[in-house]
Each structure stands twice: as structure tokens, then as C-alpha cells.
Amino acid sequence: MTPNRQTKILVIGQGVLGGDVLDLLLQSGAPLALTVGARNQEKALQRINLARYTALNLGQSQPVDLVTVDLMEVEQTADLIERLKPDIIFNATTLHSWWVITKLPPAAFARLDAGRGGIWTPMHQVLIRKLMKAVRLVDSKAVVVNASYPDVVNASLAGEGLAPSVGIGNIANAVPGIRLAASHMLNLPPAEVDVRFFAHHYLSYRMPSTGGTDGAPYHLSIYANGMEVPAGEIDHDALFKSVASRFRRVKGLAGQSVTASSATAMLLALANPAGHVVHAPGPLGLVGGYPVRIAKAGLLVDLPGKLTLDEAIDINCRCQHYDGIESVDDDGTVRFTDASSEVLHEVLGFDLKSYSPEECEERAAELAAHFAHFARINGMPSAVAS
Template sequence: MGHHESSIGAFWTNPKESSEMSKPTLLIISLGELGTNILEAVARTDLFEPVFVGSRSLVKAEERVNNAAIGAGIEGHFPDLRAIQLDINAHDAPLKLRQLKPDYIFSAPSLMPWWKLDERASALPFASFTALHLSLMAKFRDVIEKADTGALWIGASFPDVINAVLNRNGFGPDCGIGNIQEPIPKIQAAVAARLKCLPQNVDIRMISQHAFEYYVLNEKRTETLPPYLLQATALGRDVTDIAEDVLRARFPFPYDLHFNRVTASAGLAALRALLNPTPSAIHLPGIGKLIGGYPVQASRSGIAIDLPPDWSMDQAISVNEASLAWDGIETVETDGTIHFTMETREALFSLVGKSIDILSVSDADEQAKKLLNAL
């Protein structure tokens, strides 16, 4: 999957890319709410042929496929959707995956998604539940690595951190979706309203980590934000001062199941960019070993970090890593080990009754079991 550690230029390059590339195939595994919304969105396009939908339960996969097929058909799309039985824990999972030969893989597994947490648990730092994502993503990693299909892997489970953890520990996703991309339309629309221009004419470049959007998409005007970098231009002029103001404006937002539809839109935008023969500007989180999200140029040839001339890569990395504390993470080591902040340590102790200071791939299963028992 061609990872490159350059500051600007090709970060990921597609080994399958060619000028005569046929319509690619997509495999969606982990049919939770986000995976289902991605399926529904993709079914209403002509981007992939076929789309494989994998689940431990073939019946569940068939039901989701048929629901998407009917809805898409009503809108005039009749995609090739194929339900398959795929248990990531089965010994033959790598072989099945290798036989499918997908060009793109999408996964967003979690042992307990954020929207299922009760009021007590949801008040804890977000990092408290990282093991619930990492445990399954590590299992997916092992299967995808053994299958060795050369597919681009989009990992969407807390990608700003999980993707970096896996890549620093070995093999991991190429990129994630959502998070950094999701507050940008709010900024574009508000800036455009002030300037009386089209939102599409407002160009945004941003560096931010997962926690940022929860302060921007919020029912209260927010003066204090997690660390970030922002540049906005419109009509040939710098309008960053306007963007800085409007991003803090009150913006009531439903953090419930409807949020998955927004993330699916971000996923569809990412897929369109990654399938385009010519590079296009987009923001992506969880790129290789990098924490947080970045502006990139993406195409079917690969992903390249695309910073404004006055931002350095070291500066961008520092900003995103400084934002980790707002999710309850002190640092992520070069080997992928997560160190929790004191607030998260205290929250985990109150939840499971034991001291938990760190999280790594090797102890993710055990920590996830403790969390599930407590929840």
C-alpha cells in the first residue's frame, strides 16, 4: 500500500493505479450504523462495481443490501451489490478476502459505538473508550494484512488516533473519513453569507484533530477551541479573520444516529476524490502514522499532504498532537502506545475499579473486556 514519510508530496501511492483502470470494487465490512449509511450513499452512485457487503450474518448483509438496492432503484440507480458472509474471526477470513480482491476496503467497527453509551459513560473523556475501537480494528488489521490484496483501506473507527496507533505498530489503514471535513461546510456557508458569494468559492485549509468539531458544531458559541490551524480565501483575498469568527458561532447539532449520515457524506466525498484520475482538494483524518486531520490532494494515484506555504509539516503535526489532550490522551508513542491524561485515568478507575494508564494493541482486548463488563 505504498506509504511514504515525506512532509509534502506523495504520502500514499496506489500500486493498482493505471490510466486504463476499470471500475473499482469496494468491500464494506462492519455493518454498523456508519457502514450502513456508507452503503446507502454509495448505492446511489456509479462509483464501484461491484460493492461487496460483508458481515458475520449473511442474513443481515442481505437485508442491508436489499434495503439499499430498493432505495437506490427508486432514485434510478441499480448498482451491483453483493452480500457475503465474512467473519473476521474465522481462520479462512484472509483467504475469503483475498478471493474478493477488493480495490477499496471500508471498515468502522466498534464493540460499543458512542451513541449507545449511557448518560454516565458519555460524560467521561472520549479516550476512555478507545479500546472498544482498537480491539476490533487490530483484528481487522491482521486479516487485511494477511490477505495482501493491495487495497486502499479506509479505517473510520476514531481514525485520528486508531489509524496512527496501528500504523506505528505495523500495518494499518491508509486514511480515515469525517471529523476534520465535517465542520468545513459551516465555515464556508457563513463566510459566503457575509461576503455575498457562493460557498463553493470559499477555500478552507485546516489542521485539526477529532475533538475540534465538537466545539465548532455546538449549541453554544465557543471562544476556547482545541489547537488548530485555519486559512480561508475567497474572491482572491484572505478572509481568515471572518472564518475565525464564524467557526465559533452557535450551531446546534444532533450528536445522535443522524450524525452517521453526515459522516457518510464525508466518506462519499473522500471516495470520489480517491477515485478521481486528477488530484482534488479535500481534508482527511488518520493518514498513515499521522495523528489528526490534514488538507490533502487525493486521487486514484494516491494521497499527498497539501499545506499552505506558510505552514510547516512539523507545525501541523505539533498542533494535532497538542489537541489529543482535549480527547483525554496525553501522547501516542512512536510504537503506537497511548498514554491517557490524568482525567482519563481517573475516569477509567471510577468505571472499572482498576488503574489504567496506557493502551496498546497487545492489551486492547483485555481493556475492552473490562470496559464492556463495567458498561
């Protein structure tokens, strides 16, 4: 990105996450040329204006362009990308927002949540796959940042040469709590404590709530003033319990600002690639989450001295089992664990053990229909279920 030129960012989607990210980008004061792409122009315009109002109250005034985007129309999306020539594209769309099942009655939610996050992968994959096809169609050089379950989706899309550059959220959402807890245990300011954390979505989602890992594998290196804290000086069990107690945060939709801030940190680092490390899922089409160094030369997994990339990948491949994913094959085929497949069958009446990237749209439609039926009979408002 040329010095003295505004970095052009196309934000696709103005739901909860897309709107929150727009807020933070506008408030950052960074030299950005922002465009929002959405299907519902009136709704998007009102959300953009809300973001501009808020930023103006904080002394920041910046225009935001609005364009119509329907990711299901690949050629139209490709034409738009060719016309705008964005440096960065942020995908904040999905066919199944993570919070939807939380609106179920508690008993119904518990039954479905037993299948873990991986069972919704087809619905997360459809729109970002369409976007990546559009990007490839016009040979765009844009860095694509995917917010839609990148721990698995990015790896699946890599199987057909459509992997986004990197994801956001998930592992990045757990890092601030770990730093706060570690700084408390070391009696140091948080700014003097850094970490390198490797883990799949499951662990980064569960640990801050339960204070444990449930046996899911991970790697964590902790640094104080740039020096690695020797193994054993900080007990990880005590650290994680502290994250879930003393440093527990608001969760759910009310806590969405943490995900939005992780996305904003990634987008700002990409806009000004100065070698900073940002934790992120799905970098370079890999399974799971990693610390990623962002430099002008590109993205690089930032490894502690005693951990190889193969070992980091293996940790995430084993950790994904806890999220209901048995494997992501080299060709992009996603395979569910037996336990998750049983939940799909017993709770939703839907039989699905695996699917290829090419099948994601059809499988997503079937899964959506089964979930809508389940939601209706369990008292969820139809507007939310659909």
C-alpha cells in the same frame, strides 16, 4: 485503478454507518463493484435491499454482493481479501459505537463523557487491527479506510506497521459548517469558498455544538475563489459561533448522514483519484485530522503555504489532550491524560493509564465489562449496553 474498470470496494459492517454509506455509494452512480461483508447475513441482506430499493427509486440500479466476514478470524478474513482482491476496503466496524453512551440517562452520560472520546480507544482498535493483520497477511494492495476513531487508532497501529491508509468523519464533519459560515460572512456562494482545516476529533466534535474551541489548538485557512482570505478578515470566534448557531445542524444518530457523506466523499475520491482534497483523520498513520489531496500517486497532506507538516502534526498532538489522549508513542502505545484516567477509575471503576497495541483486545474486553456494569446500574437497556 485501470480506466474503464469498476473499482472494487469491500464495505465491512452494515450497522448505521455502513448502511448509510452503502446508500450513498449506490445513489452516486459511480462505476463501482460493491461487496458488503458482515457477520449477520440476514440482517445485512435486508439492509442491502433497502439501499437498492432507494437507489432504484432514484434511477440507479447496481448489484451488491454479500459475503460473510468475522474480523476476529484473521486467516479467514485474509482468505476473503485474497479472493476478492478489492481496490478499497472500508471498515465501518467497532466494538463500541460512539452513540452508545448517549443512551445513558443525562447525569450518567455527563459523568462518563467527561473522560472524552479517547477513553474508548481500545474498543475502537481491536477490529481494525485484526483487519489490517489480514491485509498484511496476503500483501493486499487495497487502500484501507478506517471509520473507527482514526485520529488515534491509525497512529497507534502505525507503531506496529499496521496503519490504515486514511480515516473518515470527525474533522470532515466540521468542514461544511465552516464553509457555510465563511461564505455567509464573505457574502459569497459556498461553492466559491474553500478551507484547509487542521484539528483533532475533539475540536471537530465540540466546536459545532458549543461555538468555541475550549482553547484546543487548530489551524484554519479560508479561501475565496482560490485566493486565501487574509488573516483577520474573518474573526474565527465569530465564525465558530455562527457554525453553532445560524448553521447548527441535527446531531447524534439523526445527523449520521454527515459522517456517511464524508466517508462516501473519501471513497469516491479514492476510486477516481483526480487530485481532489478531502478532509480526513489519520492519514498515513498521523494523529488527528488534515486536508488530504488524493491523486494517482497516493495521499498527500495538503498544506497551506505558511504551515509545515511538523507544525500541523504538533497542532494535532496538542489538540488530542482535549480528547483524553496524552500521547501516542512511536511504538503505538496509547497514553491517557490523568483527567481521563481518573474518569475511568472514578466512574467505571477501571484502572487504565496506557496500553500497547498488542494489549488492545484484552483492555477492550475489560473496559466493555466495566461499562456494561455501569450501564446496567444506570438503567440503560442491556441490548444497548452490550
